[in-house]
Every structure is written in structure tokens, then in C-alpha cells.
Amino acid sequence: MTSSAPKLDNPVAASALPPADSREQVSAFMKAIQDQICEGLAAADGGTDFQQDQWERPEGGGGRSRVLKQGNVFEQGGVNFSEVWGSQLPPSILVQRPEAAGHGFYATGTSMVLHPQNPYIPTVHLNYRYFEAGPVWWFGGGIDLTPYYAALEDVQHFHRTLKQACDRHHPDYYPTFKHWCDEYFYLKHRQETRGVGGIFFDYQDGRSGELYRGPDQDGIAAQHSHQVGEVPSRSWDDIFGFVQSCGNAFLPAYVPIVDRHRDQDYGDRQRNFQLYRRGRYVEFNLVYDRGTIFGLQTNGRTESILMSLPPMVRWEYGYQPEPGTPEAALYETFLKPQDWLALETHP
Amino acid sequence: MTSSAPKLDNPVAASALPPADSREQVSAFMKAIQDQICEGLAAADGGTDFQQDQWERPEGGGGRSRVLKQGNVFEQGGVNFSEVWGSQLPPSILVQRPEAAGHGFYATGTSMVLHPQNPYIPTVHLNYRYFEAGPVWWFGGGIDLTPYYAALEDVQHFHRTLKQACDRHHPDYYPTFKHWCDEYFYLKHRQETRGVGGIFFDYQDGRSGELYRGPDQDGIAAQHSHQVGEVPSRSWDDIFGFVQSCGNAFLPAYVPIVDRHRDQDYGDRQRNFQLYRRGRYVEFNLVYDRGTIFGLQTNGRTESILMSLPPMVRWEYGYQPEPGTPEAALYETFLKPQDWLALETHP
Numbered sequence: 001m002t003s004s005a006p007k008l009d010n011p012v013a014a015s016a017l018p019p020a021d022s023r024e025q026v027s028a029f030m031k032a033i034q035d036q037i038c039e040g041l042a043a044a045d046g047g048t049d050f051q052q053d054q055w056e057r058p059e060g061g062g063g064r065s066r067v068l069k070q071g072n073v074f075e076q077g078g079v080n081f082s083e084v085w086g087s088q089l090p091p092s093i094l095v096q097r098p099e100a101a102g103h104g105f106y107a108t109g110t111s112m113v114l115h116p117q118n119p120y121i122p123t124v125h126l127n128y129r130y131f132e133a134g135p136v137w138w139f140g141g142g143i144d145l146t147p148y149y150a151a152l153e154d155v156q157h158f159h160r161t162l163k164q165a166c167d168r169h170h171p172d173y174y175p176t177f178k179h180w181c182d183e184y185f186y187l188k189h190r191q192e193t194r195g196v197g198g199i200f201f202d203y204q205d206g207r208s209g210e211l212y213r214g215p216d217q218d219g220i221a222a223q224h225s226h227q228v229g230e231v232p233s234r235s236w237d238d239i240f241g242f243v244q245s246c247g248n249a250f251l252p253a254y255v256p257i258v259d260r261h262r263d264q265d266y267g268d269r270q271r272n273f274q275l276y277r278r279g280r281y282v283e284f285n286l287v288y289d290r291g292t293i294f295g296l297q298t299n300g301r302t303e304s305i306l307m308s309l310p311p312m313v314r315w316e317y318g319y320q321p322e323p324g325t326p327e328a329a330l331y332e333t334f335l336k337p338q339d340w341l342a343l344e345t346h347p
Numbered sequence: 348m349t350s351s352a353p354k355l356d357n358p359v360a361a362s363a364l365p366p367a368d369s370r371e372q373v374s375a376f377m378k379a380i381q382d383q384i385c386e387g388l389a390a391a392d393g394g395t396d397f398q399q400d401q402w403e404r405p406e407g408g409g410g411r412s413r414v415l416k417q418g419n420v421f422e423q424g425g426v427n428f429s430e431v432w433g434s435q436l437p438p439s440i441l442v443q444r445p446e447a448a449g450h451g452f453y454a455t456g457t458s459m460v461l462h463p464q465n466p467y468i469p470t471v472h473l474n475y476r477y478f479e480a481g482p483v484w485w486f487g488g489g490i491d492l493t494p495y496y497a498a499l500e501d502v503q504h505f506h507r508t509l510k511q512a513c514d515r516h517h518p519d520y521y522p523t524f525k526h527w528c529d530e531y532f533y534l535k536h537r538q539e540t541r542g543v544g545g546i547f548f549d550y551q552d553g554r555s556g557e558l559y560r561g562p563d564q565d566g567i568a569a570q571h572s573h574q575v576g577e578v579p580s581r582s583w584d585d586i587f588g589f590v591q592s593c594g595n596a597f598l599p600a601y602v603p604i605v606d607r608h609r610d611q612d613y614g615d616r617q618r619n620f621q622l623y624r625r626g627r628y629v630e631f632n633l634v635y636d637r638g639t640i641f642g643l644q645t646n647g648r649t650e651s652i653l654m655s656l657p658p659m660v661r662w663e664y665g666y667q668p669e670p671g672t673p674e675a676a677l678y679e680t681f682l683k684p685q686d687w688l689a690l691e692t693h694p
Contacts, residue, residue: 053665067664078664189643189652279656286633287643296536296634305536309626309662317414317425317654318400 016206018137018236026130026240027083027108033128033247034081034110038066040251041079041114044258047072050079055301060085065304069311073121073262077114078307083107089133092294096203103134109141110247111291113308119274120261122147122154122195123281124254125308127291128243137236139243140202142177143250144185145257146195146281148274149326150334152343154257155196159340161253162199162246169242172211177201180214182337187284192335194284199246206234273327275314282309363553365484365583373477373587374430374455380475380594381428381457385413387598388426388461391605394419397426402648407432412651416658420468420609424461425654430454436480439641443550450481456488457594458638460655466621467608469494469501469542470628471601472655474638475590484583486590487549489524490597491532492604493542493628495621496673497681499690501604502543506687508600509546509593516589519558524548527561529684534631539682541631546593553581620674622661629656 019025042049048071056062063082068074085106094101109129116123128141145158159178166173181200186193203212285292285308295305321327366372389396395418403409410429415421432453441448456476463470475488492505506525513520528547533540550559632639632655642652668674 069664076664189647189649275659282629282660283633283653286630287640293634300536302536303665306630306662307664311662312622313629313660313662315653315656315658315660317416317423318650 016233016235018132022132022137022236023106023108029240029244029247030083030108030110030128030130031081033250034064034066034079036248037110037112037126037250038068038079040255041074041077042068044255045071045073045077050077053304055304057082057084057301059299063301063304065301065307067307071117073116073118073258075115075117076311077112078304079110079112080304080307081108081110082304089131090294092290093131097133097136097138099136100133105131105133107131111308115278115310116258118261118264119148119266119270120264121258122150123278123310126247126250128247130240130243136205138203138205139239140204141243141246142181142184142198142200143246143253144181144195144198144200145254146277147334148277148330149270150196150330151260152333152340154260155334155340156343157256158196158198158253161249163341165245165249166199166242168245169238170211173201173242174199176211176213179337183214185284187280187288189287190280190283192280192331193337194280196334196340197337204234204239204242206236206239272314275310275312276316276319277330278310278313279315282313285309363580363582365479369479369484369583370453370455376587376591376594377430377455377457377475377477378428380597381411381413381426383595384457384459384473384597385426387602388421388424389415391602392418392420392424397424400651402651404429404431404648406646410648410651412648412654414654418464420463420465420605422462422464423658424459425651426457426459427651427654428455428457429651436478437641439637440478444480444483444485446483447480452478452480454478458655462625462657463605465608465611466495466613466617467611468605469497470625470657473594473597475594477587477590483552485550485552486586487551488590488593489528489531489545489547490593490600491528491542491545491547492601493624494681495624495677496617497543497677498607499680499687501607502681502687503690504603505543505545505600508596510688512592512596513546513589515592516585517558520548520589521546523558523560526684530561532631534627534635536634537627537630539627539678540684541627543681543687544684551581551586551589553583553586619661622657622659623663623666624677625657625660626662629660632656 038050045068048068050066050068053065054062055065061082061084063080063084066079068077071077085104087104089097089100089105107129109127111127113125114123123146124143125146126143128139130139131137143162145155147154163174166177177199178197181197182193184200185195185197202214292305292308294300296302321331385397392415395415397413397415400412401409402412408429408431410427410431413426415424418424432451434451436444436447436452454476456474458474460472461470470493471490472493473490475486477486478484490509492502494501510521513524524546525544528544529540531547532542532544549561639652639655641647643649668678
């Protein structure tokens, strides 16, 4: 389909065209990553397994939603795979990719949110996706960690693992996509990051020239100005390879953190704080998250979209953490963008 | 300020101009209604009283937020008063009132959400507000009821009380604003109303001609076609009088429902269903509610805006009520628009 593209504002080099079986390759990977993650998490949980719902989308395509409830470790976890197509991308995406207007689209991806029971284990989110629409294609996605009682060594382990996956492909990837993640997972009305971030990117394609750094990347562009323009034209295989590395980095980035805290004792105080902080997750997903809002407004499968919401949540008017407590430390240190890998382990 | 209006697309009759002390009159009423409601609710609760936070808005104005927590009846209740001004209304409002562009604005209002502890007592919401901006002014607001285990006699009592308040001013008000409420408090992604509705209206001003029936009122306009155009030009006093009647109808509409169920026994099943259904309240407020989204996106006072969120909430993937249960009855009968006052008490 993309080979029949009649015209392009930015001509795409031949090497940037997807292979003939691009959709099969990516959807197979997205399913494999769902399988791999579910197996790894069920093993880490040790209590219960995922239950699967297969579903079809009337307009085209479908998916498989897997949910684990009330396990040993995970109070709730959902891992979705979907592969959908239709006659036209929604306006919110066409603004970013006007060349796709008037063309059908194909999209496949995997997304996941885990809400552990133990407040010492962070919540984690992952999503990788691939689009084709007429003359354009792109990869997007990311992963981010949301601790309640944060340990710097966990945060560093998580970021180090992601950096290693990124660095295998390009030295610009980690700093650029780490910054983009801090900007995307930000609650303006709270002036807080959602958690300690990770990596996030969108609209990664094979156009020659600069690496696309997101809608508001002036800061990072200035900071890394020597690198701007140095990212060579990337092939479809290059970018798909990068996304595969990111997907494969999930279990090694997260499971050691689970194992470190799975037997840590906690009481009502920690549980209450976790439930309160989960409210921020709801606020982010329903107020800001483009995927969630887009899905809800375009007749997506509501139960799969809202699988990201926590099983139990608390709001409390006027809550402020007491100075000097671990709860205050979360706000002071971990809910603002930081160059985690440059921090001393015991700051 | 409105008397200096230079030009108008729709000339306003002299009788439709606000009095010189319009702001003082409306803000005094909004404060009085806050006082009246808080007194009535604290008496109904019988356990604890509201705590007040006074706050100032850096751009101009301020308010007083009152919260009651863990009372005998109310798990949490918040009643806000605010009076704010600034140099320019946000674009989302200017689309509706382009004549206000380039003018400063003034806005005052009262809003309230109550989350009772007992699942047999419905959640209730109220908001009335008044705007002036250059050549235009208007009143808006409404009230709606969200039961968990709904009793038709409660729903009818609530609607009958609102209808009486409306009918004292115009026979079109109740059917028009009841319909608008059903449309506004609707969760498209769930295909459910938020609850059993009430009344809702916006942009009510003194322009001659038709009653403004909202953005999508074709149905009601056709249904009541004999009335279209029959609403005479209304004075500022007429509309303010109507809003006062609405505000004063709150305690008689709601408190008898509280009293009827305050001692009704309930168990985990009812509590779990209440917490689950509260999730819909969160979804509506964060995904659809214009006031909430506008407030969050324009540096409103977050804690006051999100006072509407329930103190404890639950989400559950794939929940479906069991057929034939009271939970199923909520979905089958009460989460769709109905002409409540035409239903038999025991359907």
C-alpha cells in the first residue's frame, strides 16, 4: 500500500519504505511481546494468571485483552494487543501527518498498565504502536514508572536498562526520548510528573534529516544542539529494531524492582498513600492521555481502554505530605524531571 | 460595564440590561445559597460540619471552599463559592459568545457535589453561575442526581420539586432544561446517563426571541414546536429570579431523600457497587465536564475543582450486573433518559 503513494511533501528514501510484509512483521512482534510480558509477569506474580478476552472491532480489526486480578503481587494488570484498520485516521492524528488524509490506515500495538498491591512496588506502563496510512508510516510509544515510595536505585536501574536498549541504536535516543517522556507524562494542574518517567516518542519514521524530538523539544534541542541534524536517515528496519529493543527491555527493567520489594512489609499508612497517589494516575489518563481520550471519543473498546485505571483509588481534599516523611520525599525528589543516572545513589 | 457596550449583533432590549449592582446582587445570592446549603446539609448530616478554605486567585478574585469529611451521612461533600475576573474569557467560551472577545469578564457561582456513605442515598451535584463580559451577560447551571440503588419515588420527588421551581417562571423551562441535562450528563463511551438527571441550562440571557435550548436541542424543539418563539424577551431580573428559585429548590429536592434512606442497612455488596459506580462520576468529570476541564487547563484552584471527585472509588474490568438484581435495575431503568414524572410509581 505505501508503495503506491502518489506524492510526498518530504520524499522518502527508498531505504525508508516498509517491506511488503511490514504489517505481518510488526503485528507478530506486538503479539510476541504481549506473550513474553504476560509470561514474565505471571511468573513474577506466582499467584494467578492472565485471563484473555478476544474482541473484534466492527469497523475493522480487533484484539486480545489480558487481565490479571488479585494476584500475589499485582492487584490488577492489563496487557492489550490490538490490530485495527479503517478508512480514515482521526483529525487529531491528521494534524500531525496531513499526508495521510484521504487514505485508509492500519495500526497495531501493545499496551500495558500494572497496579501492584504492595505500595513499595511501582506502577508501570508500556505502549508501543505502529501506523501505516497512505504514504506515511511511523512507530511510537514508550514506558514509564510511577513509584509511591521511590528508591533511587530502582529508578536508576529502570533508566539504565532503557538507556542500554536505546544506546544500541543511537546515542541521541535516550536523552531525547527521556526528555519527551518527562514532558508528556506531566500533570500541569498538579505541577507534578506522573512518576519518574522513562522514555516516550512518537512519529518516528524514515525521513532524512533530524530526529523528530516531539512537539516542544526546544530545551533538549538546544542542549544537544551539536547532535541536531546528525541523525542519519533511518530505514524502516532500523526503527523497528529500536522498538523491538525497547519492548524486550521491559522485563529486565521492571521485574528486578518487583523482586526487591515483593516481601517488604507495609501498613495502612503506605496503602492509603498508594491509593491517594493512584488518583493522579486516573487524572492523567482521563485528562491528558491522548490514547485514552482518542479511544473513548472514537468508539474504542471502553473496557480495554480503561483497563489502565486502578482497581481502588482515593481522593482527599487538601492533602499535603508531612515534611521529612517518605511521602514528602516522593514530591520533593521524584515528581520532577531529574537526570537520574547522574544522581548519587544516596543523595 | 455592560452599559458601555459599543455594538451588538443582536441588540439587547433596554429591559434586558443588568442593573448597576448586578455583580453585587448575584454574588450575594451565590454566597447566601452556599450558606443555606451548608447549614441544611450539616443539619442533615448531624455529625460534623464544613471546614472552610478562603483563597485568592492571582489573576483576580477568589472564593471560599467548604468541605465536610466523614460525617454521619456524607463521606465527603464540597460546596464552593467563587467570584473571579480577568482580561479575557477562554476560547471555549468565546466560541459561544463571540461578542465578548476583547472584553474583560466577571464570573461568580456556587458549585457542589456530595458523596454520601450509604449506597442507598444518591450523590448529588449543583452548580449555578453568572457571567458578564463586555456587551453580554448570562446565567447557567443545573442540578442532577446520581443514585446507586434508585427508588422511583425519590427520582420523582427530585424532578417534581425542580419542575415546580421551573414552572413558577415559564412552562418551557422544565421540559427544555430536563432534556438538556439528560444530554449533557451523558457518558458516550458507556452509553449511560450519569444518573437520573435533573435540569441543566447555559447562556440564558435577555435576548428576545426563542429560549436558548442548548447546542443539540432539535429533538426537544420538534417535540415542543408549538412553544418555540413563544418565550418572550426576558429581563435580567426574570432570569435571576429563575436561578434563585432553582438554588432555593435544592434542599427541599434532596434532603427528604437523605432522610428516607439514612438508616437503611447495607453491606459489602452495596458498598462495592457504590464504589464501582463512583468510577463513572470520575470518568464524566474528567473526560466530559466542561467546567472541570476548563478549570484544570486554566490554572484554576485544583483542590477546589477536584473536590467533586469521590473519596474512594473502584474500577473493575468487565463488570456486568447480574440479571434480575437491583444493580441490573439501575442500568435497565435509571441510566437512560426517562420522563420520570409520567412513570407509574411501581412500574
